[in-house]
Amino acid sequence: xxxxxxxxxxxxxxxxxxxxxxxxxxxxxxxxxxxxxxxxxxxxxxxxxxxxxxxxxxxxxxxxxxxxxxxxxxxxxxxxxxxxxxxxxxxxxxxxxxxxxxxxxxxxxxxxxxxxxxxxxxxxxxxxxxxxxxxxxxxxxxxxxxxxxxxxxxxxxxxxxxxxxxxxxxxxxxxxxxxxxxxxxxxxxxxxxxxxxxxxxxxxxxxxxxxxxxxxxxxxxxxxxxxxxxxxxxxxxxxxxxxxxxxxxxxxxxxxxxxxxxxxxxxxxxxxxxxxxxxxxxxxxxxxxxxxxxxxxxxxxxxxxxxxxxxxxxxxxxxxxxxxxxxxxxxxxxxxxxxxxxxxxxxxxxxxxxxxxxxxxxxxxxxxxxxxxxxxxxxxxxxxxxxxxxxxxxxxxxxxxxxxxxxxxxxxxxxxxxxxxxxxxxxxxxxxxxxxxxxxxxxxxxxxxxxxxxxxxxxxxxxxxxxxxxxxxxxxxxxxxxxxxxxxxxxxxxxxxxxxxxxxxxxxxxxxxxxxxxxxxxxxxxxxxxxxxxxxxxxxxxxxxxxxxxxxxxxxxxxxxxxxxxxxxxxxxxxxxxxxxxxxxx
Amino acid sequence: xxxxxxxxxxxxxxxxxxxxxxxxxxxxxxxxxxxxxxxxxxxxxxxxxxxxxxxxxxxxxxxxxxxxxxxxxxxxxxxxxxxxxxxxxxxxxxxxxxxxxxxxxxxxxxxxxxxxxxxxxxxxxxxxxxxxxxxxxxxxxxxxxxxxxxxxxxxxxxxxxxxxxxxxxxxxxxxxxxxxxxxxxxxxxxxxx
Numbered sequence: 136x137x138x139x140x141x142x143x144x145x146x147x148x149x150x151x152x153x154x155x156x157x158x159x160x161x162x163x164x165x166x167x168x169x170x171x172x173x174x175x176x177x178x179x180x181x182x183x184x185x186x187x188x189x190x191x192x193x194x195x196x197x198x199x200x201x202x203x204x205x206x207x208x209x210x211x212x213x214x215x216x217x218x219x220x221x222x223x224x225x226x227x228x229x230x231x232x233x234x235x236x237x238x239x240x241x242x243x244x245x246x247x248x249x250x251x252x253x254x255x256x257x258x259x260x261x262x263x264x265x266x267x268x269x270x271x272x273x274x275x276x277x278x279x280x281x282x283x284x285x286x287x288x289x290x291x292x293x294x295x296x297x298x299x300x301x302x303x304x305x306x307x308x309x310x311x312x313x314x315x316x317x318x319x320x321x322x323x324x325x326x327x328x329x330x331x332x333x334x335x336x337x338x339x340x341x342x343x344x345x346x347x348x349x350x351x352x353x354x355x356x357x358x359x360x361x362x363x364x365x366x367x368x369x370x371x372x373x374x375x376x377x378x379x380x381x382x383x384x385x386x387x388x389x390x391x392x393x394x395x396x397x398x399x400x401x402x403x404x405x406x407x408x409x410x411x412x413x414x415x416x417x418x419x420x421x422x423x424x425x426x427x428x429x430x431x432x433x434x435x436x437x438x439x440x441x442x443x444x445x446x447x448x449x450x451x452x453x454x455x456x457x458x459x460x461x462x463x464x465x466x467x468x469x470x471x472x473x474x475x476x477x478x479x480x481x482x483x484x485x486x487x488x489x490x491x492x493x494x495x496x497x498x499x500x501x502x503x504x505x506x507x508x509x510x511x512x513x514x515x516x517x518x519x520x521x522x523x524x525x526x527x528x529x530x531x532x533x534x535x536x537x538x539x540x541x542x543x544x545x546x547x548x549x550x551x552x553x554x555x556x557x558x559x560x561x562x563x564x565x566x567x568x569x570x571x572x573x574x575x576x577x578x579x580x581x582x583x584x585x586x587x588x589x590x591x592x593x594x595x596x597x598x599x600x601x602x603x604x605x606x607x608x609x610x611x612x613x614x615x616x617x618x619x620x621x622x623x624x625x626x627x628x629x630x631x632x633x634x635x636x637x638x639x640x641x642x643x644x645x646x647x648x649x650x651x652x653x654x655x656x657x658x659x660x661x662x663x664x665x666x667x668x669x670x671x672x673x674x675x676x677x678x679x680x681x682x683x684x685x686x687x688x689x690x691x692x693x694x695x696x697x698x699x700x701x702x703x704x705x706x707x708x709x710x711x712x713x714x715x716x717x718x719x720x721x
Numbered sequence: 722x723x724x725x726x727x728x729x730x731x732x733x734x735x736x737x738x739x740x741x742x743x744x745x746x747x748x749x750x751x752x753x754x755x756x757x758x759x760x761x762x763x764x765x766x767x768x769x770x771x772x773x774x775x776x777x778x779x780x781x782x783x784x785x786x787x788x789x790x791x792x793x794x795x796x797x798x799x800x801x802x803x804x805x806x807x808x809x810x811x812x813x814x815x816x817x818x819x820x821x822x823x824x825x826x827x828x829x830x831x832x833x834x835x836x837x838x839x840x841x842x843x844x845x846x847x848x849x850x851x852x853x854x855x856x857x858x859x860x861x862x863x864x865x866x867x868x869x870x871x872x873x874x875x876x877x878x879x880x881x882x883x884x885x886x887x888x889x890x891x892x893x894x895x896x897x898x899x900x901x902x903x904x905x906x907x908x909x910x911x912x913x914x
Contacts, residue, residue, distance in 0.1 A: 137751065299761060445789065460808050460810065468802070682828075
């Protein structure tokens with residue numbers, strides 16, 4: 136049966152067909168939908184972990200127990216999971232283990248565009264790279280087989296265009312007859328103390344050499360000879376752009392990007408006049424080919440930055456571009472916090488208080504955007520708290536009071552807890568605001584250990600965040616209603632003054648939350664045009680439901696208008712109005 | 722079946738139902754026997770940002786994104802976003818635009834004004850330009866939220882996919898309770914040209 140699947144849906148399908156039993160992940164664009172799709176297969180136990188390191192450890196445990204396990208994450212998630220990964224390559228597996236790393240060239244939804252292929256080489260793990268949804272499914276299945284055959288975890292590298300692109304996939308059946316998981320002790324292989332690890336390391340090196348030799352004959356590395364004046368070595372999505380723009384060129388399409396099939400590369404290079412490597416981001420394949428002593432053109436014509444597109448590839452080969460319309464200068468349309476978002480008032484207050492805000496990763500990172508403009512740093516998941524501690528170590532006593540860390544509930548549980556532990560342990564006088572909206576919002580509203588539900592929708596214990604902060608030793612933990620601006624301002628100002636660590640937790644849910652009983656829309660608000668003097672105070676929160684309507688063309692005067700379809704009745708704008716012009720719509 | 726690839730761009734603002742429209746289109750193309758690829762960006766853009774969905778079909782499709790300047794049909798759910806994406810269209814391409822303006826944050830805050838004469842700017846460069854009042858026709862069909870299906874119906878007239886495949890795709894992709902309204906909305910869109 137044929138179906139149109141996204142790369143992420145196809146990876147989930149591939150895991151199902153491969154007999155995978157356990158799937159664990161922390162959500163992250165563009166990888167999130169893989170676990171949201173393994174969910175449809177009852178045979179797979181799918182779960183969200185609090186972070187990528189735990190997700191990988193869950194998968195390792197399942198593998199050591201004898202079952203096939205899938206672990207997925209975005210590229211920067213691999214940084215978090217790197218610690219277990221680098222030793223997992225030494226132990227190898229029992230049940231096959233596949234780690235999906237979804238890269239984001241062009242940074243459509245990420246803070247950097249690191250190239251995960253380097254991890255495969257660094258951690259000594261084979262890596263497959265599919266170029267469409269059909270290959271996503273096939274390569275996932277194959278990755279499980281290679282994992283067991285070569286006794287190693289296998290990485291599957293996706294990218295935004297692969298994960299979120301859709302193409303036609305032929306569905307297959309789930310394999311049967313895999314061994315039943317059961318406990319089996321094997322300390323020489325699974326206990327990585329120095330004595331055991333010294334024995335394992337050379338085995339891993341040999342295994343990679345064996346795979347590289349075998350890779351010349353494996354079907355996923357494919358030589359396609361056409362016009363031999365140009366030969367292109369490529370992989371993943373870049374293969375599609377090469378076929379689109381240079382349909383006559385000969386190609387060596389690599390499905391396995393680590394280890395590289397040296398023999399096959401030499402054979403291909405010998406048959407073409409000019410050899411190119413077309414790859415996004417780092418010269419990962421190119422450098423290895425150059426180290427083989429083969430002349431090749433790569434990053435001379437393809438940028439180290441951003442994603443490739445057919446147009447960029449045309450430019451690289453100096454091919455004519457279509458005579459398209461010129462781009463118009465138009466107002467931008469950046470993403471914005473939703474109408475009624477509980478984060479909005481907090482950032483409005485932080486801006487007013489002139490706080491120095493160490494930020495974190497989530498919807499609230501949009502607090503950086505004008506008019507809220509109240510975020511001063513953003514590095515990685517969980518960084519806000521440790522950074523706030525660090526800032527207070529160097530600035531003056533007066534400036535220490537300005538330092539506030541903001542972090543979401545899911546990000547706090549991901550890697551923020553350790554930062555808070557350090558802040559208390561080393562007594563840094565900063566304020567931490569945990570923006571608890573009861574969900575992992577930015578990636579599309581996934582449950583987390585504080586939301587009370589699992590990925591499989593079972594009710595479960597919800598972490599008590601105030602109690603957790605107290606247990607870490609925070610003496611001043613205060614819970615506020617972020618939709619009450621006066622309370623929000625008073626509490627934040629008081630805690631900023633305090634020369635000790637303190638935590639403020641906001642208590643209103645995401646407006647997009649899926650469970651009906653968590654968020655309820657209030658009565659819609661409207662502007663009373665008789666009272667509105669056009670002072671624009673309500674525009675300072677940047678709510679998409681509030682619009683400035685000029686009195687006439689080119690007029691500086693005007694009045695505010697509230698879109699009844701967008702308003703959630705959060706009441707924040709009413710509190711900003713000094714003229715009693717905003718209230719419930721009649 | 723010719724080797725010609727049909728390149729379609731569906732653009733608008735996050736939350737307008739662009740992804741569902743491109744899913745229905747892809748499904749109909751697959752049912753009609755074509756190879757299909759589709760690409761768009763999720764994530765940040767869900768929060769009210771610009772959305773561009775690429776759908777390509779033909780006998781064999783390589784790139785999932787429409788090569789710049791090779792779009793055959795630009796299908797705009799919002800006027801300014803339609804104009805923003807004109808450079809993706811080939812000379813002589815078709816524009817089907819929804820008669821709807823959604824102000825971006827800078828306009829809502831009164832810092833910039835919504836650009837004027839946008840439909841003229843499209844008309845000046847693309848002779849094959851159709852403007853559709855998707856909201857009004859969707860309301861006639863019974864639900865203003867089905868504007869995306871009206872627009873899809875309008876675009877469907879220009880594509881080499883017969884009505885039966887469109888209906889099959891709608892049946893597969895649209896929830897049962899909304900199917901009657903969506904089928905009617907699709908037909909109104911298809912007949913308006």
